[in-house]
Amino acid sequence: MIRLGKPALLRIGLIVGSVALLEIASQAGWIDPVSFIPPSEMFVAALQILSQGQYARDIWLTLSSAAAAIVLAVIVGFLGGLLLARLPRLRRVVDPLLMSWYAVPIFVFYPMLIVIFGLNRWPLIALGFLFSIVAMAVNTLNGVERIPAVQIRTARTLRMGAVRTTLKVRLPASLPFVFTGVKLTIVYSFIAIIGGEFLLSGAGFGYQIAFAYNNFDNPTMYGLMLLLLVFVGTLNMILHTIEHRLYQRRVMKEAV
């Protein structure tokens, strides 16, 4: 049985209270119920969207694009982080660029990405990739840099080669940081892809929210938004739980 602590209970209370307040405010007409429909109607709209399946293709398109961006960013970012850890001179060169990466409004590159990849999903995937790869690389770098030298020396005493040392020592040793990178990669990829669809694309979850908004189809807009929030929120909670466990194993209080 899961026992929730006081902060978790307060958090749940805050969310439930906010939803209840919105429901009352909308039902009672304190806020405009046309432009801000009650949460209960949002919930019904979300269920209808799911049961009718009319947005299944868009949902699939968004999820598959995000998955492609995440996989690419995780692999390339991880390898990039390892490379930067091995090449300090290269790191000194690119460090300022990495630090200022998130100051760049990445969406301005979309036209350029269309020129490179054509009018298909790949420009959006590239947006997701570019938006998330630095988080993955920097977290990998942080993790690898924190590996105690004695663990690598131990691998050497066991005559482990570079690949085996990476798989059996570097990766697990840096896993909590690498996982934080994976978590951020997932979050940033979704932000970039849904944002890109909302502003720039002709299909996908983000596009359908924008389409419903432009056509004053508030139930659909809020239903889609609710589905997206539930999905991303659940995903984030799962990732947070895994991340917490990974860190916890290493900082357990002495139980002996």
Place this chain on the structure above:
Amino acid sequence: MVNDAVMTTPRATPAGPQGQSEVHVALDGVAKVFAGRDGGQAVHALGPVSFELRKGEFFSVVGPSGCGKSTLLDVIAGLTEPTEGDIRFEGRPVSGEVPEGVAVVFQEDASFPWLNVFDNAAFGGRQMGIGEAEVCARVDYALGFMGLTDFARAYPAQLSGGMRQRVCIARAMVQRPRLMLLDEPFGALDQQTRLLMGEETLKLWRVTGSTIMLITHSIDEAVLLSDRIGVMSARPGCFLDILETGWHRDRGSETALDPRYGQLQSEIWGRLREESLKALGAAR
């Protein structure tokens, strides 16, 4: 419970100190100079050193801080290439790679925090490609030997510093090395734990028959545990003297009651005092 079959070690128990004559490791004119960084001055850390480790002996190295003790261990282990000189382990040259049959235990905690005690101890054996059943039998024995059987499923973060160091020694044991290099493995432990760990190491040495080279700051520890003690000079570290203790192989903490114990301590300190002052002066 310790498996009797496993407890019988694969090698014959070597003769006592008097009978240890076979050369296990030979160093001939070994020196190490670290190149200066960013145009800085090169550091002559070690040597030239020439000496031999006899098969099955317990050899300790004492010397002032920064005299190159750990560098000496690194070059013997193959973790660092010597700038000059020749190192041979069992007659074969050591260069660039840790030879098969050598295990190293470091001063720092080298347990892997993501593995439990059992898997930590099994890590080396698994990497060496030993069959899983054999690894498990060896780990069970090593954990029993180190008093860690009840903690097999615990993670390093749940253990004390001394227990984590025992996990690392258990990992070395599972490899069944012919040469164990111990780089101040008890340096970070409190005095009581340190004494107990010393006794465990002696027991380990007797049971396995491995050659052990211990790097230590502690003159007491070196005198209590060793067949021979190498006393090193301040940097660049060279052996000022190599002393035979003459202890029996079945020695224990009662060795401290032997009049020769105090005599050896004084002798080593007499040698080291000047060198330690030199090292201190260099540090200032």
